[in-house]
Amino acid sequence: MGISVSTKKIVYQLYNHLIARADKNKGLRDITDVLLQVYTEIDSSKYPELLENRLVNYILIVAVDNHVLFDTYEKKCILELENIAKNLGATINYQAGCVSKAQFYE
Numbered sequence: 001m002g003i004s005v006s007t008k009k010i011v012y013q014l015y016n017h018l019i020a021r022a023d024k025n026k027g028l029r030d031i032t033d034v035l036l037q038v039y040t041e042i043d044s045s046k047y048p049e050l051l052e053n054r055l056v057n058y059i060l061i062v063a064v065d066n067h068v069l070f071d072t073y074e075k076k077c078i079l080e081l082e083n084i085a086k087n088l089g090a091t092i093n094y095q096a097g098c099v100s101k102a103q104f105y106e
Contacts, residue, residue: 007052007084011039014077027066031059053085 015035018028038055045051059078063070070078 007042007048007081008039010077010080010084011035011042011055014074014081015039017074017077025066025068027062027068030062030066031068034058049085052081056082056085 015032018032018035021028034055038051042048042051056078062068
């Protein structure tokens with residue numbers, strides 16, 4: 001399974017799980033917006049592992065800032081995304097500036 005296939009599957013599952021939640025605070029809406037954007041862009045991305053790394057960083061920062069709590073399944077999906085990016089060599093250098101949704105719409 002290639003990166004974009006496994007990533008798309010996890011992003012799809014996480015998106016569907018989050019969108020079904022009753023609480024829809026701003027942070028959760030931002031996270032689901034970005035998940036949808038990554039899902040559509042991952043196949044055409046020149047560096048999908050960097051996109052995935054930015055996604056994970058964005059999710060974690062927005063969740064903390066907006067007090068979004070994840071259940072066990074959601075945490076598992078986020079950790080899977082993080083492990084895929086880590087295994088592909090995405091480094092900590094790409095964490096800067098990861099709090100803007102605009103970076104996913106370039």
